[in-house]
Amino acid sequence: MALIEAAGIHVRFGDRVVLESIDLAVPEGEFHGLMGPNGAGKTTFFNVLTGRVKPGRGSIRLGGKDVTGFSPHRIAAHGVARSFQIMTLFDEFSARENVTVGLPAFRARGFDMRHAAANDSGFAESAMAVLATVGLADKAAVRARDLPYGDRRALEIAVALAQSPRVLCLDEPTSGLGSDGVQRLAALVGRLKGKLTIVAIEHDMEFLFALADRISVIHWGQVVARGTPHELQQNEWVRRSNLGRFA
Amino acid sequence: MTSTSPSLSSDATRLVTPAMLVLWLVLATVPLWISRVGLYPYLGIEILIWSLYALAFNLVLGTAGLPSFGHGAYFGIGAYAFGLCQFNVAANLWVCLVAAFAVAGLAGALVALFISHRRGIYYAFMTIAFGQIFWTLAIKSHGITGGEDGLLKIARLPADFGVVTFDLADNVAFYYFVLVVFALAVVAMWRLTHSPYGRVVAAIKQSETRAAHLGYHVWLYKASIFTLSAAISGLAGGLFAMAQLAAFPDVMSLHQSGYVVMMTLVGGGLVSFWGPVVGVFVFLIARDVIGALTNAWMLYFGLLFIAIVLFRPEGIAGAVTAAFQKHSLIRRQGNSAMRLLFGAERWR
Ligand SMILES: Nc1ncnc2c1ncn2[C@@H]1O[C@H](COP(=O)(O)OP(=O)(O)OP(=O)(O)O)[C@@H](O)[C@H]1O
Ligand SMILES: [Mg+2]
Numbered sequence: 355m356a357l358i359e360a361a362g363i364h365v366r367f368g369d370r371v372v373l374e375s376i377d378l379a380v381p382e383g384e385f386h387g388l389m390g391p392n393g394a395g396k397t398t399f400f401n402v403l404t405g406r407v408k409p410g411r412g413s414i415r416l417g418g419k420d421v422t423g424f425s426p427h428r429i430a431a432h433g434v435a436r437s438f439q440i441m442t443l444f445d446e447f448s449a450r451e452n453v454t455v456g457l458p459a460f461r462a463r464g465f466d467m468r469h470a471a472a473n474d475s476g477f478a479e480s481a482m483a484v485l486a487t488v489g490l491a492d493k494a495a496v497r498a499r500d501l502p503y504g505d506r507r508a509l510e511i512a513v514a515l516a517q518s519p520r521v522l523c524l525d526e527p528t529s530g531l532g533s534d535g536v537q538r539l540a541a542l543v544g545r546l547k548g549k550l551t552i553v554a555i556e557h558d559m560e561f562l563f564a565l566a567d568r569i570s571v572i573h574w575g576q577v578v579a580r581g582t583p584h585e586l587q588q589n590e591w592v593r594r595s596n597l598g599r600f601a
Numbered sequence: 602m603t604s605t606s607p608s609l610s611s612d613a614t615r616l617v618t619p620a621m622l623v624l625w626l627v628l629a630t631v632p633l634w635i636s637r638v639g640l641y642p643y644l645g646i647e648i649l650i651w652s653l654y655a656l657a658f659n660l661v662l663g664t665a666g667l668p669s670f671g672h673g674a675y676f677g678i679g680a681y682a683f684g685l686c687q688f689n690v691a692a693n694l695w696v697c698l699v700a701a702f703a704v705a706g707l708a709g710a711l712v713a714l715f716i717s718h719r720r721g722i723y724y725a726f727m728t729i730a731f732g733q734i735f736w737t738l739a740i741k742s743h744g745i746t747g748g749e750d751g752l753l754k755i756a757r758l759p760a761d762f763g764v765v766t767f768d769l770a771d772n773v774a775f776y777y778f779v780l781v782v783f784a785l786a787v788v789a790m791w792r793l794t795h796s797p798y799g800r801v802v803a804a805i806k807q808s809e810t811r812a813a814h815l816g817y818h819v820w821l822y823k824a825s826i827f828t829l830s831a832a833i834s835g836l837a838g839g840l841f842a843m844a845q846l847a848a849f850p851d852v853m854s855l856h857q858s859g860y861v862v863m864m865t866l867v868g869g870g871l872v873s874f875w876g877p878v879v880g881v882f883v884f885l886i887a888r889d890v891i892g893a894l895t896n897a898w899m900l901y902f903g904l905l906f907i908a909i910v911l912f913r914p915e916g917i918a919g920a921v922t923a924a925f926q927k928h929s930l931i932r933r934q935g936n937s938a939m940r941l942l943f944g945a946e947r948w949r
Contacts, residue, residue, distance in 0.1 A: 404814055430816035444807040455804045460797060461816050465825075467798040470614040517815060 355418055357382040357551050358521055363402055363412035365395070372398050374575030375412070378553075380521075385543070385552045387566035389559070394572045396555045397439055400523050403553070404436050405429035416521070431461075435519035437510045439526045439555070443498040449509050450494040453481040456516030481516065488512040488542060504535040511542070522546070524554040528561055536561060563587075613795040616788060620875065625784050632773045640889065642772040643844070648885050649779045650840045651864065653786055655877030657833035658861045659870040663877075664794055665826045666806030668725040671732020672861055674712075675831035677739060677853035679705040679838025681746055684755040684848045694758035694769075698782075698839050705835020706828055708735065713824035713831075720809065729855060736853040751849035755842050769843070779840055786833060793829075794874060802826050860884070863906050869916020876918040883917065 356379035365373040372395040380386045388396050401407040403414060405426040413422040416432050424432075435456075444452050454460055454477050463469075471477065485491045488508040493501060498509060507527065514522055527543075528536045536558065543565055546552065556562045562569060563583040571579040571592065579589045586592050612618045631645045654676055661669045682704035686697040716727040739746045746752055760767040760778055769775040793799050802822055805812045813819045842848045851857055868880025884902065891898035913920045 406810075406814075426810075426813040427816050427818050430814050436814055438811070442808050442811045444804045444811065446807055447804065451800070455800065455812070456815050458816070463797045464801045464817060464822075465798055467793045467796045469797070470792065470795050471797045471800045472795065473614045513811070513815070 356380055357417055358403070358553070359413075359415040360399075360403065361413050361415075363399065363414070364410045365398055365402060365407060366410055371575060373402070373409070376572065376575070376577060378570060378577065380551055380553060382520075382551055383548050384567045385547050385554070385565055387562040387569035388553060388555045388572060389557065389562060389569060390572035395575055396572055397525055399572065400436060400525055400553075400555065403429075403523060404434055430517065433517075433520035434523065435514035435517040435521070436523040437514045437525055437527060439529065441506055441510050443506060443509060443513065445499040446497060448495050448497055449485060449490050449501065449505075449512075450478070450481045452498050452509055453484045453512050453516045454478075456484075456513045457481065458518060484512050484516045487515065487545075489538065504531055504538075507531055507535065508538070508542075511539075515546075519550060521551045521553065524552065524556075526555050526557060528556060528558045540565060616792060618791065621784070621787060621791070624875075624878075625780070628780055628783075629777075632776055640886075642776055644885065644889060645776050646772065646779055646844050648881055649776070649783045650837050650844060651861070651881045651885060652878045653779075653783050653840070654834050654837035655861050655864050655868075655870070655881050656787065656790055656874075657830050657837060659865050659874075659877045660790065660793070660830040660833070661827055662862070662865055663870040663872075663874075664799060664806070665802045665823065667720065667823065667827065668722075669728040669827070669830075670725050670862060671728040671730070671735075671855065671858050672830075672834055673853045673855075673858035674732040674735035675705040675709055675834040676838040676841065676861075677848070677850065678708050678735065679835025680842035680845075680848035680852065681739065681752060681838075682835065683839035683842040684752040685745070687755060687758065692756070692758060694760055697758065698836060701839025701842075702832045702836040705838060706832030708835075709831020710824070710828040713827040717820045717824040717827065729858075732853065732855060732858055736850060736855070739850040739853055746848070746850065749850065751847045752842075753847045755846050755848060757843045757846070775843065779844075782836070782840065786836070790833070791874065798822075863902070866914075867906055867909050867916055869918030869920070871919075872915040873918035873922075876916050879917050 358378065358380040360376055360378040363373050363376040364371070376399055378386070388399070390396055398407060402409050405424050405428065408423050413420060415421065416434065419432070421429055421432060444455060447455070454471075457477060457480050459480065460477055482491060482494060485494050488511055490505060490508055490512060493505060498506065501509060507530065511524065511527060527539055531539065540561055543552070543554075547565065554562070554566070566583060568580065568582055569586050570577045571586070579586060579591045581589065612620070628649070632642055635642055635645055658669070658672045661667045661672070679701035683697045683701040686700035690696065690700065712728070712731045715731070716724055719727060740748055742748070757769040757775055760769055767774060767778065769778050801812065801817055805817065805819055805822055809819050838852070841852070864880035864884045865877045866880070867883060868878065869876030870880065887902050887905075888898055891901055895901075909916060915923070
């Protein structure tokens, strides 16, 4: 059984149909890439997966449970974490505090008004461990807004990782990164691969073809091609659009 | 330059900070000298009550980043609740203060139900609309509130601790009573701000989207902080009813709701826990000092407000902190002194 199962997802904004009918089943532990041209509806699909947008038709199941129409915080509580294409950090918080807020243990104490948050060394340790995985341990005390771009991108992922998610949705994680940053990110994703289920929207074909188990191409609100990187290179649509040239 | 997060400072983990002790000590001496500088003990009472109110208001404006422009409603409801409880339920100080807190909290919770899915300008409009509704109700319900004449003959009930009872009729005795309530409320609000709950609310202020996708029920946090803020504002209102020996609808008007916004912004509530208190001092002392010279004191305060919003949006507390930081020689001392005094979270 697939961990994530999206069936017939249809989304329209006003009279503009953005997603016609998207099917996607991702088994546990798979790294699934999503690609497609600008405006194809990839981010919108993530918004449906994570509860931000309610689909007009179709259903989302997580581990067999129907979660269609759940609000974002309930989907998150079911173990789905996401990063954002447009960086969405707690800018005034330190890197460590950004991650701390993401910890499930912190969330469980979200209505605790009686203890000082900074008094809890357990939070600090867990947060530092997460920061270390993305290489930000030495910048834990720096405010998010004062971090350089590449570090902010890393923090964007760290906050999602802090949730110890079952499913990690990454929306264009390499965007704006230099080749150094892309390599660091590829190494990170390589380490995560297999440990959790990852769905990643990505324009960087080299990155995606090297790492993904399977890739779906979204166009005209539908999945127009799907397969392993190898299979996709043979796919006629992909060849014609010259998407597979990097592999 | 990089800066560290406020929560890393040790004050965040303290229940009572050095700044609080200094402030309380200074405030405790006020009745000893206030008459000698040409002011009067009642002003001290007003400052404490408005400080409590402004700190409560700032839980919503500063901590949660939610623009509430009708907060006078909850202050006023607290005042009426105190008086009505005294007349109709029990003439007991504790019961009536709890009533002020609870009834204002209930009103706040009711409003929170309708506004907590909004933010920004829509949120602000809704708070104004509800504030106006409560204000109108207070004026029109003549039989209950006394309408424009106010609810009169409210007594300063004695503070009964079982073994000892303090009579609060005298302004100095009442001042010390208010100071104790203020001190306790400050401890509670300081801790609240630095608790996991307070940090989540601060996170929601920065990004509702991210917080929601991290599993936080954003609506519930927004509704609860608003309710708490309304309840504490109501407690301040109850004390105000005792101070004035009456409750009037004017504190609930949009006009007077604006005062607490001005106080908080002028003082620097957006960057500092203590900002609202600074603002209340400046506002009320300006009212009395400039007000003695000219009837148009509000004009001058308004100009000060505009100047601060334009040039020093972080308010007085923020400006003082920044000024200290400019001089590198005294910077380190200045930093800790300012953190001590204002707990300034350098948010800009
Ligand atoms: N909330 C919304 N309201 C109206 N239109 C929207 C909304 N969200 C997205 N759209 C539109 O839906 C289309 C798909 O947007 P989406 O962001 O999902 O594309 P994308 O595949 O992620 O593109 P990109 O590669 O540029 O990130 C766009 O035309 C966008 O303008
Ligand atoms: Mg997108």
